[in-house]
Amino acid sequence: MSTAQVRSARTDDAAEIGRIQRDTWRAAYTxxxxxxxxxxxxxEDVERQWADAVAHPETGVYLAFEGEFPVGFCVAGPAPEPEVASADGDLPADAARTGLIGTILVEPRWGRRGHGGRLLVAAATGLREQGAERGITWVAQSDSASLAFFRSVGWNPDGTMRTLDTGERTVRELRLTGDLALHLTE
Incomplete structure (x- = not known):
């Protein structure tokens, strides 16, 4: 049986993080x-962007492994004001104590093995260490798997939506929010 683990990413992990992103997007988000x-x-652009993200001092990038194989990642950091503001631009009282889960991706073939949960717990722990008390994330309204995952840990839509234009499609995203005091129950 393989050992599953999560560790902080290093800049030399950027190529693998980029591969996971490309493969997962192709498999699950086309x-x-x-x-x-x-x-x-x-x-090369994706790898460079991930190397920059890993090196950024306020950003936590976490890499999940199944045995020796990287199978997923998560990126988190302080929530920028535009991400945490209400639709009318007002900031909540806890805006400075809100963290953003930018993305969690686990390759579909490695899904349902707890990697997403381990990644979210690692990111939540990192955000709490930076002083965050609450987390937010954006999920495509049509991404039922990700919505179910976040709901399973008590994160729910807060009523804020946004629409992104990919150049080919428009994507409606829901903002979800939840507690960062998460723990694994394995």
């Missing part, structure tokens, strides 16, 4: 984003 968006992903 219908949401559109094939042309995925066709335009340049491996």
């Amino acid at each position: 219908d949401i984003l559109g094939a042309s968006v995925l066709d335009r992903l340049d491996a």
